[in-house]
Amino acid sequence: MSNLAVLPIIIPLIAGILLAFTNTNVRLSRALTQILTVVNLGVVSFIAWKVFQDGTIVLETGDWIAPYGIVLVADSLAITLVLTTNIIATAAVFYAPHSLSIEKEKHYFYPFYFFLITGVSGAFLTGDLFNLFVFYEVLLMASYALIVLGGNKVQLRESIKYVLINLFSSVLFVTAIAFLYGVVGTVNMAQIAERVQEVEQFGILTTIAILLFFVFGTKAALFPLYYWMPKSYIVPNPVISALFGALLTKVGIYSILRVFSLIFVHKIDLTHETFIWIAGLTMIFGVIGALSTNNIKLIIAYNIIPAIGFIMMGIGTFNQAGLSGSVYYLVHDMIIKTALFLLVGVIAYVAGTSDLRKMGGLIHHYPVLGWLLFISAFVLAGIPPFSGFIGKLLLLKGALQGDHIFIVIIALLSSLLILYSVMKIFIRGFWGEENPLVEKRTTKGFIAPIVFLLLFSIFIGIGAEFIYPAIDSVAVYLLDPEIYIDSVLKE
Amino acid sequence: MTSILATTEQIIDITLFICFFGISLSLVLLVYRIIVGPTNADRAVALDTIGINLMAVAALMAIYLLTTKLNDVILLIGILAFLGTVAIAKYLEKGVIIDRDID
Amino acid sequence: MYKPNDLILRTTTSLIAFILLGFAVYLLLAGHNSPGGGFVGGLVTSAAVILMYMAYGMETIAKIIPVNFRTVIPVGLLIAVGTGLGSFVFDVPFLSHTFGYFNVPIFGKIELATAMLFDIGVYLTVLGVTITIILNIANDQ
Numbered sequence: 001m002s003n004l005a006v007l008p009i010i011i012p013l014i015a016g017i018l019l020a021f022t023n024t025n026v027r028l029s030r031a032l033t034q035i036l037t038v039v040n041l042g043v044v045s046f047i048a049w050k051v052f053q054d055g056t057i058v059l060e061t062g063d064w065i066a067p068y069g070i071v072l073v074a075d076s077l078a079i080t081l082v083l084t085t086n087i088i089a090t091a092a093v094f095y096a097p098h099s100l101s102i103e104k105e106k107h108y109f110y111p112f113y114f115f116l117i118t119g120v121s122g123a124f125l126t127g128d129l130f131n132l133f134v135f136y137e138v139l140l141m142a143s144y145a146l147i148v149l150g151g152n153k154v155q156l157r158e159s160i161k162y163v164l165i166n167l168f169s170s171v172l173f174v175t176a177i178a179f180l181y182g183v184v185g186t187v188n189m190a191q192i193a194e195r196v197q198e199v200e201q202f203g204i205l206t207t208i209a210i211l212l213f214f215v216f217g218t219k220a221a222l223f224p225l226y227y228w229m230p231k232s233y234i235v236p237n238p239v240i241s242a243l244f245g246a247l248l249t250k251v252g253i254y255s256i257l258r259v260f261s262l263i264f265v266h267k268i269d270l271t272h273e274t275f276i277w278i279a280g281l282t283m284i285f286g287v288i289g290a291l292s293t294n295n296i297k298l299i300i301a302y303n304i305i306p307a308i309g310f311i312m313m314g315i316g317t318f319n320q321a322g323l324s325g326s327v328y329y330l331v332h333d334m335i336i337k338t339a340l341f342l343l344v345g346v347i348a349y350v351a352g353t354s355d356l357r358k359m360g361g362l363i364h365h366y367p368v369l370g371w372l373l374f375i376s377a378f379v380l381a382g383i384p385p386f387s388g389f390i391g392k393l394l395l396l397k398g399a400l401q402g403d404h405i406f407i408v409i410i411a412l413l414s415s416l417l418i419l420y421s422v423m424k425i426f427i428r429g430f431w432g433e434e435n436p437l438v439e440k441r442t443t444k445g446f447i448a449p450i451v452f453l454l455l456f457s458i459f460i461g462i463g464a465e466f467i468y469p470a471i472d473s474v475a476v477y478l479l480d481p482e483i484y485i486d487s488v489l490k491e
Numbered sequence: 492m493t494s495i496l497a498t499t500e501q502i503i504d505i506t507l508f509i510c511f512f513g514i515s516l517s518l519v520l521l522v523y524r525i526i527v528g529p530t531n532a533d534r535a536v537a538l539d540t541i542g543i544n545l546m547a548v549a550a551l552m553a554i555y556l557l558t559t560k561l562n563d564v565i566l567l568i569g570i571l572a573f574l575g576t577v578a579i580a581k582y583l584e585k586g587v588i589i590d591r592d593i594d
Numbered sequence: 595m596y597k598p599n600d601l602i603l604r605t606t607t608s609l610i611a612f613i614l615l616g617f618a619v620y621l622l623l624a625g626h627n628s629p630g631g632g633f634v635g636g637l638v639t640s641a642a643v644i645l646m647y648m649a650y651g652m653e654t655i656a657k658i659i660p661v662n663f664r665t666v667i668p669v670g671l672l673i674a675v676g677t678g679l680g681s682f683v684f685d686v687p688f689l690s691h692t693f694g695y696f697n698v699p700i701f702g703k704i705e706l707a708t709a710m711l712f713d714i715g716v717y718l719t720v721l722g723v724t725i726t727i728i729l730n731i732a733n734d735q
Contacts, residue, residue, distance in 0.1 A: 017668045018672075563621065574645060577645070589652060
């Protein structure tokens with residue numbers, strides 16, 4: 001019993017509630033948000049340190065013992081991702097006041113932002129499949145509110161698509177949980193994992209697995225379910241796009257990682273083999289999307305998709321190198337995607353447009369911005385010694401160990417194309433003739449959060465010596481579901 | 492004594508069956524009225540009557556299941572049906588349900 | 595201009611609204627062990643408030659109930675979450691609840707549970723959300 005596990009959920013929740021009172025006083029809201037986010041980051045860092053020191057923290061809420069009550073499981077994977085979430089959230093919160101209009105801040109941006117963090121942290125921490133659904137709904141409710149914040153025509157159009165697709169997949173999610181409950185008679189993930197190995201109904205279990213994969217795939221924007229994602233992620237304000245792009249799809253991929261490493265490992269040759277092919281197709285189509293457009297925001301939004309493909313590839317290969325690559329890449333991608341979304345938000349703001357064809361010559365006035373984009377592109381594409389490189393190296397090592405040559409070729413090719421798609425922004429936006437009509441704007445305040453994220457990103461690349469053992473222990477842990485089951489259902 | 496009890500139970504069962512049948516029939520007819528209903532006022536009355544029928548169903552269920560827990564539900568359905576009818580009636584009469592200022 | 599006469603509505607409202615409010619309190623307090631609870635209690639209360647709005651119009655009721663229902667939502671949430679926070683004070687797992695029997699002058703021995711505090715939070719949240727939604731729709735011309 002330790003209440004530590006609930007703190008990453010409860011602190012943002014209370015913060016969100018408190019900020020709902022102060023919505024008319026923008027200065028107070030900003031100050032409170034920044035303080036509370038930093039406090040939360042500190043608390044989560046402490047919990048993460050404790051988890052890596054002493055092992056998994058399990059909290060049985062309401063003092064109901066494990067298979068009957070709801071459990072929160074802060075294991076090494078979950079807490080790593082919660083920590084990353086909070087790093088991103090901190091950067092986003094310091095960026096938000098410069099990017100959002102006062103009007104939007106007054107219309108409950110900060111409460112919904114905190115509720116989003118609550119939902120994401122909860123989804124990472126919960127050890128109960130139905131509770132996972134509940135936290136999905138929490139984060140989706142917050143995201144519905146955030147995506148329409150401002151209420152442009154285009155926002156409303158995209159949000160209808162977004163709400164419909166998410167409602168549909170939520171319905172499927174509950175249905176799949178009901179099926180699973182019908183087969184194994186529990187929703188506690190540890191107990192499901194235990195019973196899946198006992199009941200010999202692999203046919204129906206595989207069906208449920210595919211159904212759940214469909215649900216998580218929709219949220220994670222995998223091929224062929226990504227069609228709704230890029231356009232609806234670029235319509236809100238850049239800071240909201242950054243949170244969506246970094247967190248929402250990653251919650252989906254985390255769920256796949258959790259469910260298909262813990263529960264559905266009974267038919268690896270069928271499910272995980274399929275994952276590799278889906279991963280390959282996801283990379284190809286995501287990169288094609290990124291190359292096909294001249295809208296800088298859309299380029300970054302499409303770049304989410306191949307990243308999801310890379311992570312999926314590690315889950316598909318399902319060996320130690322592959323899984324540690326997946327976790328590594330997940331952390332790396334959450335940070336760098338936020339940085340890129342924020343960066344592109346500034347670029348679109350200073351250029352007055354997000355269309356590449358109307359841009360040019362920004363390097364004369366905004367050299368810092370240009371070089372930040374240059375570094376981010378390198379980090380994203382995985383040029384050594386940045387963090388993307390180590391993640392990809394591990395993923396490719398895992399794939400080669402599993403004799404999946406095809407996927408290695410696809411991955412390498414799509415990495416190159418990712419680099420090209422982001423460099424396109426650099427070449428077309430920063431070089432060339434500058435547009436004399438565009439007025440000069442200040443980038444004060446925008447830069448610091450991005451630099452903060454990039455420093456983190458570079459740190460997990462260069463400081464891989466420190467990070468890698470932790471990530472590797474996560475992979476070992478994921479490969480052995482017994483550890484999770486034992487820590488939750490300690491007899 | 493026991494035979495009287497048994498007979499009473501039987502009578503209750505038969506009565507319940509007849510009541511459920513009658514309510515089902517009236518619900519079907521009311522749905523017909525809602526769909527066809529020449530005017531909106533007819534529809535409003537039919538909806539209100541459906542509410543009353545639902546209360547009756549809940550009451551019969553309470554008898555059938557031998558429980559008192561459904562009594563609150565009956566009251567609740569009554570209140571909501573009343574509110575709904577008032578809202579519809581006001582809409583038909585005035586075209587607005589909650590007016591800004593009454594006079 | 596034709597002016598509808600809603601004397602009957604107004605007269606019955608003053609009676610029914612109070613029955614509704616009493617019923618809502620009953621539902622809220624009964625909720626722990628029998629049908630009812632914060633959610634349905636909040637809904638019935640909002641039904642009563644909406645009935646008053648229908649009978650007397652927005653400005654009159656805004657004068658009678660000078661409450662911004664939008665701030666009721668976070669207040670309710672705060673109470674509901676606050677009951678969870680008690681577990682940090684007493685060092686028990688989050689959301690643990692307890693109950694006890696108390697002798698109250700008029701009612702005699704009654705059972706009071708901490709779950710009821712949570713229910714009050716839910717009650718306020720539901721009340722705030724429902725009325726905010728309905729009034730927003732009604733305001734939208």
